[in-house]
Amino acid sequence: MSDLNTSMIEKYRSSFLKEVEANVEEGEWVKMCMQCGVCSGSCPLGKHWDHPPQEIFMMIRANKREEVLGSDSMWMCTSCYNCIARCPRGLPITHIMHGLAVYSKRLGLTPKKQPTAEFSQIFWDNLMKKGRVNELKLGLSMNFKDGFGEGVKNAMANQKLGQNMMKAKRMNPMEAFGGHGVKSPGDLQKIIKKAQEIEESKIQAAK
Amino acid sequence: MADDKKFAGYICTGCGIGDRLDASTLEQVATRDGKMQSCKQSEMLCGAEGVQMIKDDIANDSVTHVMIAACSRRAKVEAFNFTDVALTRANLREGVIWVRPDTDENTETTQEMADDYIRMACAELKAMNKPAPSGEQELNKNILVVGGGITGMTAALEAAAAGYPVHLVEKSGALGGAVGGYYKVIPTRSPYAEPAENPVPAMIETIEANDKITVHLHSTIAKTDGAPGRFSVELATESGSSQTLSIGAMVQASGWKPYDANQLPEFAYDKSADVVTNHELEALAVAANGGPIKRPSDGKEVKSVCFIQNAGQCSDKEGHLSYFSGVTDLISIKQAMYFKELNGDCDTTILFDNLRTPGAGGEDFYRAGQQAMVTFSKGIASEVVAGDSLTVKFQDKILNEETEMACDLVVLATGMEPNSGPDPYALLALEEIEDLDERAKKQEEIIAVAPPSILNLEYRQGTDLPHLKNGFTDSHFICFPYETRRTGIYAVGPVRRPMDIQQARDDATGGAMKAIQAAENAGKGRAAHPRSGDLSFPTFRKEGCTQCKRCTVECPFGAINEDEEGYPMYNESRCRRCGTCMGACPVRVISFENYSVNTVNEQIKNCEIPEEWDEKPRILVLACENDAYPALDQAAQAGVEVNPWARVVPIRCLGSVSLSWVTDALNSGYDGIVLMGCRRDDDYQCHFVRGSAMAAERMSKVGDTLESLNLEPERVELYEVAITDIQRAPQLINDMADTVEKIGLSPFKF
Amino acid sequence: MAKIELSFYPGCSSQKGATSSNYLVSAQTMCEELDIQLNEIPDWNCCGASIGYGGGGELPRLTLSARNIALSEEHNKGQEIVATCAACWLSTREAKERLHEDEQMFKDANAALSEAGLKYEGEANVRHMVEVLVEDIGFDGIKEKVKKPLEGLKIAGYVGCQTNRPFGIAGESFENPMYLDNIVDAVGAESIPTYEKKVQCCGGALAFSEPEKSQEMIKGILEAAYDNGADMIVTPCPLCQANTEIYQDQINEKYGTKFKMPIVYYSTLMSVAFGRSAKDAALDGHVIPAKQLEEIANK
Ligand code: SF4
Ligand code: SF4
Ligand code: SF4
Ligand code: SF4
Ligand code: SF4
Numbered sequence A: 001m002s003d004l005n006t007s008m009i010e011k012y013r014s015s016f017l018k019e020v021e022a023n024v025e026e027g028e029w030v031k032m033c034m035q036c037g038v039c040s041g042s043c044p045l046g047k048h049w050d051h052p053p054q055e056i057f058m059m060i061r062a063n064k065r066e067e068v069l070g071s072d073s074m075w076m077c078t079s080c081y082n083c084i085a086r087c088p089r090g091l092p093i094t095h096i097m098h099g100l101a102v103y104s105k106r107l108g109l110t111p112k113k114q115p116t117a118e119f120s121q122i123f124w125d126n127l128m129k130k131g132r133v134n135e136l137k138l139g140l141s142m143n144f145k146d147g148f149g150e151g152v153k154n155a156m157a158n159q160k161l162g163q164n165m166m167k168a169k170r171m172n173p174m175e176a177f178g179g180h181g182v183k184s185p186g187d188l189q190k191i192i193k194k195a196q197e198i199e200e201s202k203i204q205a206a207k
Numbered sequence B: 001m002a003d004d005k006k007f008a009g010y011i012c013t014g015c016g017i018g019d020r021l022d023a024s025t026l027e028q029v030a031t032r033d034g035k036m037q038s039c040k041q042s043e044m045l046c047g048a049e050g051v052q053m054i055k056d057d058i059a060n061d062s063v064t065h066v067m068i069a070a071c072s073r074r075a076k077v078e079a080f081n082f083t084d085v086a087l088t089r090a091n092l093r094e095g096v097i098w099v100r101p102d103t104d105e106n107t108e109t110t111q112e113m114a115d116d117y118i119r120m121a122c123a124e125l126k127a128m129n130k131p132a133p134s135g136e137q138e139l140n141k142n143i144l145v146v147g148g149g150i151t152g153m154t155a156a157l158e159a160a161a162a163g164y165p166v167h168l169v170e171k172s173g174a175l176g177g178a179v180g181g182y183y184k185v186i187p188t189r190s191p192y193a194e195p196a197e198n199p200v201p202a203m204i205e206t207i208e209a210n211d212k213i214t215v216h217l218h219s220t221i222a223k224t225d226g227a228p229g230r231f232s233v234e235l236a237t238e239s240g241s242s243q244t245l246s247i248g249a250m251v252q253a254s255g256w257k258p259y260d261a262n263q264l265p266e267f268a269y270d271k272s273a274d275v276v277t278n279h280e281l282e283a284l285a286v287a288a289n290g291g292p293i294k295r296p297s298d299g300k301e302v303k304s305v306c307f308i309q310n311a312g313q314c315s316d317k318e319g320h321l322s323y324f325s326g327v328t329d330l331i332s333i334k335q336a337m338y339f340k341e342l343n344g345d346c347d348t349t350i351l352f353d354n355l356r357t358p359g360a361g362g363e364d365f366y367r368a369g370q371q372a373m374v375t376f377s378k379g380i381a382s383e384v385v386a387g388d389s390l391t392v393k394f395q396d397k398i399l400n401e402e403t404e405m406a407c408d409l410v411v412l413a414t415g416m417e418p419n420s421g422p423d424p425y426a427l428l429a430l431e432e433i434e435d436l437d438e439r440a441k442k443q444e445e446i447i448a449v450a451p452p453s454i455l456n457l458e459y460r461q462g463t464d465l466p467h468l469k470n471g472f473t474d475s476h477f478i479c480f481p482y483e484t485r486r487t488g489i490y491a492v493g494p495v496r497r498p499m500d501i502q503q504a505r506d507d508a509t510g511g512a513m514k515a516i517q518a519a520e521n522a523g524k525g526r527a528a529h530p531r532s533g534d535l536s537f538p539t540f541r542k543e544g545c546t547q548c549k550r551c552t553v554e555c556p557f558g559a560i561n562e563d564e565e566g567y568p569m570y571n572e573s574r575c576r577r578c579g580t581c582m583g584a585c586p587v588r589v590i591s592f593e594n595y596s597v598n599t600v601n602e603q604i605k606n607c608e609i610p611e612e613w614d615e616k617p618r619i620l621v622l623a624c625e626n627d628a629y630p631a632l633d634q635a636a637q638a639g640v641e642v643n644p645w646a647r648v649v650p651i652r653c654l655g656s657v658s659l660s661w662v663t664d665a666l667n668s669g670y671d672g673i674v675l676m677g678c679r680r681d682d683d684y685q686c687h688f689v690r691g692s693a694m695a696a697e698r699m700s701k702v703g704d705t706l707e708s709l710n711l712e713p714e715r716v717e718l719y720e721v722a723i724t725d726i727q728r729a730p731q732l733i734n735d736m737a738d739t740v741e742k743i744g745l746s747p748f749k750f
Numbered sequence C: 001m002a003k004i005e006l007s008f009y010p011g012c013s014s015q016k017g018a019t020s021s022n023y024l025v026s027a028q029t030m031c032e033e034l035d036i037q038l039n040e041i042p043d044w045n046c047c048g049a050s051i052g053y054g055g056g057g058e059l060p061r062l063t064l065s066a067r068n069i070a071l072s073e074e075h076n077k078g079q080e081i082v083a084t085c086a087a088c089w090l091s092t093r094e095a096k097e098r099l100h101e102d103e104q105m106f107k108d109a110n111a112a113l114s115e116a117g118l119k120y121e122g123e124a125n126v127r128h129m130v131e132v133l134v135e136d137i138g139f140d141g142i143k144e145k146v147k148k149p150l151e152g153l154k155i156a157g158y159v160g161c162q163t164n165r166p167f168g169i170a171g172e173s174f175e176n177p178m179y180l181d182n183i184v185d186a187v188g189a190e191s192i193p194t195y196e197k198k199v200q201c202c203g204g205a206l207a208f209s210e211p212e213k214s215q216e217m218i219k220g221i222l223e224a225a226y227d228n229g230a231d232m233i234v235t236p237c238p239l240c241q242a243n244t245e246i247y248q249d250q251i252n253e254k255y256g257t258k259f260k261m262p263i264v265y266y267s268t269l270m271s272v273a274f275g276r277s278a279k280d281a282a283l284d285g286h287v288i289p290a291k292q293l294e295e296i297a298n299k
């Protein structure tokens, strides 16, 4: 268990809701949910969620910290914004789901090998290298994220797709050796590093 | 008298009537068959000229009886408002030309229809008299308000503000009622963000300073006699003194009482002092005196509290209230915010299944509660276990699990019960029981559990206002709130349905205005709603009366008492002119000047019944003028066709239908009869509340009549028709035409 | 009509050799015809898309977009920012709104940007290309430019998620937006306003991480288009386009279907209808060729 996690448990012993309010993006909205269930009914991958958004909000209020933060439900969010468009209470549900996902990851509670959690990290790392996403590398690292054997299997499965894309000039093998980017990735990295520091320090301060 | 009558007919040829019908034939029918002494035509009778023509005839030619053959009696009411004459309308527009197709093959039957309606109108007019006020009443502006809670105080203030003297009667020693002792109230003004100051103290001050309002504390009503405009009310005080007030109209605002939580053993109400009702929590909040709320058992500051919604309400369980009290979810939100205000970081949970926050600010107030960090959990509590810390067991409805929570205090959101008087019809119903011993036994049973009377009415039909469902006091809840079945006495506030303060105040204002109207109407001898302004009233011919008591029992408004000899005693200003008594009287001795067994019978008789070989059936439609008749008018406007054999006669209420109309019609050769009245069950729409139901009861005996005449039962049908049944109403008539075609013409044509 | 000048944010997927490079080509052609000048934001960076949140968190994600806005404000002063990609538009606009609402966040983002000497003001309007078409050009304006009406084509307008929610196009409903159908009608083809999967999610970035679950949804989108008799699908979103086009083979394999539904952009339709060549409309950039459009373009 991460230190951060331990200290958060200490601090918010009685109220997971307060912890969420303090540390999760748009977390102060959770208390405003009126449990109508519209979000859960609107979620495209809803049937794959162990706990759809409505339930997550209820669980937060019922102090079910481990069940929520250890859940892989939030990672099922496709960012379709259907829930936001429909929530009669105007909750920024998409962002709360993202926020919960990030928070759980930060505390080291995200289930191992959660594919979307991994993909989003790979994506971020990819974009951080040059400031723009390198789709080919992104695809390759996604294929090979579970080791070489899996990677070859995945690559074979997607082989035809890749060929098609290359034919349509929408995938460039040369990208593997460079590709697009901002002029000074170093500057961008500095900016983002600073932003990360500020965000970290806020969470630490909440400890 | 008869010699003074002068009959005049007026035929309008406007609105297409002249194009579709032969006006000279109509005029001939009116003068020859209808015996109108004069008959004039106008191209637009409702225009200034047409109206002036009638007015002049009334003024110069002393016309006393006017027959207008034009549009429906529901159209142009203002234009044809001649108060000093007896008036009838033959409906040629909505009744004839609009419901018949304009084709050559139909010209004959359409003209026949119109001729008939003129004959019928003239015949009706002949049997009518000019209504006049009885002079029984005088104007009495005093308004009596029963109950000194928020509702009663509001009614008193509103009536006083309109310039009427008010007597405000309160049983206890202080004004304020149930809410008087509350810490704060649900906010009624934007932004609805926190509980609001209790308005009661300020209201009491205003009342005490108002010299139009006389407050009678420690007082109850020992007796109420009379009728609107001349109520005589005897007040009794605790000290034993009494006084008699003369009152024009009354408002009953006797309020509500909290549900008895001793009926909820599952929530340990009887075992732990720390389980309290929402009503009791108010006292704890007041006692806290600005500090933290303490729990009753040991005075410890409350650190966690759980509200159980719908405790003993919205439930089919024995001893529970089957209804929702409307306001108790908002009350719990309000009270949860007390804890957020007074008890610091107190864990405050509201366990709800359906959270209902009605009213303009309800939703905002709910949000305010959420903002204040009140936890709303969707769950149903099953048990509270008493102990130093209370355990609330509940089913979490979102996570679908049985679970529990610990807290210092449990608040039960229990419901409101009405402070009604005893149900007057409970005892009356016993008169049906033949065995006197059994009747007495049942009587005792009822009296044993009955609440004390509030009004002590000296009415043939009992001491208090009738009840609706669940013991709430009468009100015509669909169309005319506050309107009860006792004219001039208006029920307002939570005694007629559960409500919050704002609703109760609105209710009180409405009721006060209705009371003023009733006093004014009584003074002029005019009917109250729905026949507002009607001057005619029922009288009975004593020589013919058999003292059968049907009229006194069936009058939905308790208007008729019995004198010492057992004869009916009418109270004009209690009467709503529905005619139910008239329909009830087996010897047909009850009548109005302008509506009687005879006026309708004359119409029935004066429709021409074609000979059998003509193959033109006749269908009589008796349509209630409140809903069925307007539905037919609207259908006509929409161009829905009606069978040409139908002849529609408007009636005041199904309750006024005399069985003799049906028998006479069948005897004189009508082939089918359709009766149309309002819905009559618990969710009634009858403007006279019970009229339609009474009629249905009476008509259940029509089968015997048909059998004795050897006629098919399908020839008479009784329907509930709503004002919105625009397609259905004409269809019902056309259905009867089909039936007649199937079973053949009546054998009674001669 | 006066020339419209816009500060253009193309986004990663529109770059040469990337998944939606054909979007960029056709959009540029379309803009030429409509007299819209696109001034690319110099040195723009990735917006983080809808998936970056999981790696980046809140402030870093918002700062990415803040940098783009700052660059636009510096180099393309006074111009509205326009994006063709739904995710780019959403991320940028969202960042702007969040930084506007939250003062602390505004300060923090600027603190981060100052590391590279940038300053964020948040004055520029952030718009989607479709907004420019609907609000500035208008459907009649589009109609006027049509030289080769796309007669006889039945086209399902697939709006998807992020062009539609949470911001959407002003005046349109979330549940049944009509602008894409109106564009289809304007270029002379037949629209399917009742297309029931119009705003169905295609899985977005989860097409990568949860391929099976996403492909099930994509199948529904394609199936409904077939059921409605569509010759092709048109979309305003590069991810929608890619997801619905490139997985058709895999879906066919898994479900035994025979999908071969061309998926094009509104800009593709307009480029062809405005009389431009197949190449200018980037018709060569499709995995499933839109043969009927090619025919019209080559006429
Ligand atoms: S935005 Fe995420 S949580 Fe909301 S409906 Fe879409 S997938 Fe579900
Ligand atoms: S739609 Fe909004 S209010 Fe309804 S359950 Fe979801 S988050 Fe709560
Ligand atoms: S939002 Fe409308 S449809 Fe949904 S529960 Fe409420 S009233 Fe019914
Ligand atoms: S409205 Fe009535 S009175 Fe007036 S012209 Fe028409 S039918 Fe005659
Ligand atoms: S007319 Fe109606 S209200 Fe009047 S006495 Fe008869 S039954 Fe009662």
Ligand code: SF4
Pocket (backbone or CB within 6 Å): B540, B544, B545, B546, B547, B548, B549, B550, B551, B552, B568, B581, B584, B585, B586, B587, B588, B589, B590
């Ligand atoms: S119903 Fe007729 S007969 Fe009977 S008591 Fe009344 S008036 Fe007399």
